[in-house]
Amino acid sequence: MKGQEWYQATEVAEEYDEKRFSRGGRLIDRREKQAVLDALGRVEGDRVLEIACGTGRFTVMLAERGADITGLDISGPMLQEGRRKAKQAGVEDTIEFMRGDAARLPFPDDHFDTVFAMRFFHLADTPAKFLAEMARVSKNQVFFDTFKRFSTRSLYNWLLPMGSRLYGSREVEDLVDGASLQLVDSDHDFVVPYGFYREVPDWVAGPFRRADTAVGATPFGDALASVSYWDTRV
Template structure:
């Protein structure tokens, strides 16, 4: 996995949320959560697993919406951030350290499994998706950064880069995992890095342009797609 050592450092966990989801990055956070809940619908009373949960950004939101949530990540410092968030909100999220390629759960344990901001880092996405599907009773949600979008240019300036996917690439991953695509959402014509680099007040204007482009058929230019698959 790209950046595995960097990702597990204490300093990375301390700075992660502030670096990625402050300023205009708040709009990225809001957009991702909106896309997720739009895809999965109501989660109250459902058993949900978040793979590569990081600082618990999605886990705590799902728990606050009534789900019984388990979060798994390889980074102890990241998990401790998630524990702190859950405690602050009085939520009972279970955070576990583990490898997403060998999840410590029986088959068909969870109603829903998700992996957000994860597939752009892995070298064997089909293997990870297969493992996520194994522990799900049916549905899995993940996202990809897209080839053919503005992300291609932005990607060149990233120290580690990101794995970019075409629709054909995603279909190959889905087929190799033995699951089927059932739904998708496309978003953010402009790459996330632009939003993070500017104040939220200015980013709102760019977000408006972004929405306008997609409303006239610009989904194919979206830099990120959220996919739902099922067994």
């Protein structure tokens, strides 16, 4: 995985949410959480696995909605932040945080109703292996996001110290087929790349996001979007 040493540093975990999801980044946080809720629907009583759960943004949110959820991540410090967040929310008894490798998931086949990953595949060095493992342990749904190759993300990618893996739609469809999954829905968003929103205050981010959404609603919106959300079934 790209940036693995950086990602596992304690100071990175402690500052992760503040750096990415404060200021204009709150718009990203809300949109990503809504994407997960829209795709997963009612989760009460469902057994859910989150791959690369990080600081538990989605893990805690779904636990609050009644999911029996496991959050897996390779970073111990990130998991510690997730446990702290779960305790603050009063759901620490309904979440299991585990350190592990997404390429070798420690679960039997068909163990979860839903498996999902956010902010994961842009760092994946072997995406086919990861997606196959997600499909193996799910008996119903696999949901994930990717960054698009032919978008403003390509320009922004040049500025990143470790870059990101970018995907064309055909490549994702081939990965889905290779994992014996069926694509049932896809959604595309953010003409302006994430990095811009993270760097500007709310009063700047808000108007840009409204313009971004307006462009996204046009016939050209999907083609210009930099982020894609993929909903598949086993």
